[in-house]
Amino acid sequence: MYQSIAFNDRALKYRIYRKARRIYDTLFARVNEKPIFILGNQKSGTTVIALLLADATLTSVTIDLFKEIYDPEFQHLFQHPGRFAGFIKKNRADFSRNFVKEPNLTLFFPFLKERFPHAKFVMVVRDPRDNIRSILDRLQLSGTLDDSVEDIRPAISEAWSYVLDNRWYLDCGDHYIDSLSARWNYMADIYLDHRDDIHLVRYEDFRKDKIGAIQQLTSAIGLPVRNDITPLVNRQFQRKGNHRKLDVRHFFSPENLRRIERVCAQSMAALGYDGKYS
Secondary structure, eight states: OHHHHHHHHHHHHHHHHHHHHHHHHHHHOOOOSSOEEEEEOTTSSHHHHHHHHHHHHTOOEEESOHHHHHSOOGGGTTTOGGGHHHHHHHTTTGGGSSEEEOGGGGGGHHHHHHHOTTOEEEEEEOOHHHHHHHHHHHTTOOBSOOOBHHHHGGGSOHHHHHHHOOTTTOOOOSBHHHHHHHHHHHHHHHHHHSTTTOEEEEHHHHHHOHHHHHHHHHHHHTOOOOSOOGGGTTOOOSOOOOGGGOOHHHHBOHHHHHHHHHHHHHHHHHTTOOSOOO
16 A cells, blocks of 8 residues: 555656646747658657657657647647747747657648748658558547547547548548548648658558668768667557557458548559559
């Protein structure tokens, strides 16, 4: 009993310290005018690549904008672009680091490019069938439903609801697979429309040679490798997915798999994701 109380007391002190530290960082942080943004859809490999880049170059990294997890505001920026400056200020502690990884920022690439003219951009893409499967696995949702986003939103957090329901910036219908497919397509097209400004990493290529991929990226963005990441490449940086359902043909219903391939077909082909599973 005593040990349990002591443990809880230490945990409480740690949470208070972290909150105080974040308040301090927010008050005194200065926005980095030359960051490297790691963009890409949720569950596409952005976290592992951002962390390995930071470890390899021994530089600082933001993994998701902290305040947007609990008090998301990004969904208002399309309708009110004048809020973007305030959005940066609100999250300036996270924008103060060398690498800034935040999937939702992918949607606002033109804003970022204008606000940070000296920034560099990396885009991580993943086969949409695997990417959407991984998102649904993270949310503990089946790929065989015939539900609307309205049916599902009450079961997930507010931050994730804006990933699932993309009608706030896209005309994508209300079926949850159509919505997620349209989101992947929109992000893929951001790269395809701005490929001269963005360094592309396909998650599938990264997995085949993680060290080689990180070395190529550091060279492309002009940062020297200062640390051997060999011991880190197989570390699990996020909660492990359900590997019993890796085959998308078993995870999705035939109709839902066809939905993904129908919406994403053109951009899939442009990024080298040819062929149909359905």
